[in-house]
Amino acid sequence: MTEEIAIIQIGNPILRQQAQTIENISSPTVQKLISDLMTIMLESNGVGIAAPQIGQPYRLLIVASRPNFRYPHAPEMSPTPMVNPRIVNHSQEIIKGWEGCLSVPGVRGFVPRYQWIEVEYFNPMGQLQKQIFTDFVARIFQHEYDHFEGLVFLDRLESNLDIISEQEYQKMITNVSES
Template identity: 65%
Template sequence: MTEPREIIQLGNPVLRETAGPVENPLSESIQTLIDDLIATGVAANGVGIAAPQVAQPYCLLVVASRPTLRYPHAPFMEPTPMLNPQIISHSSEVVKGWEGCLSVPGIRGLVPRYQSIEIEYTDRFGEIQRKELTDFVARIFQHEYDHLSGKVFLDRVETSLDLITEQEYQKLLIA
């Protein structure tokens, strides 16, 4: 049975550890973790989640862009599990955008990210995939990819002046 897992919060040392590779993508434990990550992201209104956020030290993330209260203008895509992902190349263009994190509740930051990236990853069936991601979906991937090396979006914010509360962010969406 797929169950949402507890999302660990900033301050938990596991969130700052480097994740290890997924050795057997087809193992029952990894397949269960994938399903649990998808369920956890949906339950928390997230558009992405990484295994370290549920205290699992694996190079595994899910990109699941869809409109939510937190991201009302997000494009829709099926939740996509990505095992052992890598950024192969990226655009020279960097764009700042607002990000929040399920592990850092209540705060938003204006974070610079590559506008487009080419990635490679293993899918849940053990097949190698290569894709180009742009705009918001590229931002989600880069945000989740950071979790695999123990980083959170706060580490990417250029100045504390680029931080606001979730409440103030919601006012920006209405304006």
């Protein structure tokens, strides 16, 4: 089934649309969307994904931090689907870190984000959850949340000098890991 679903690439106007609130979390359509997002994210070796990235303009995202070749030092967490999430509080401290996006292949950016955020969301069973995310996991959430507002990480950059290719990023993290 996932072979029919493609990750939308930058330039597609769907990525620039506002996402809609999900009204019926338990509907088969929403539950299938959660399942499809999970599959596509794992197949793409992503650490997060939002529904607009597969052409579905809904407020649904998944955060799934884990070490991989792009983020070798990422903390491990279970993939967490979040329906209609919102940020209810955040740190004053802003930290810059490297990000990429499944919808913006081959490019990395050094993006400023809140160091911690407090979020509320509904889980796939429709239960309200409240969590505080810090550091890399907070970065993933904020990155995916931006897709609801029609933003990609490039929109958050302070300077074009904060952009590098995936190839240069890989060289950089390999050199850091070896030192």
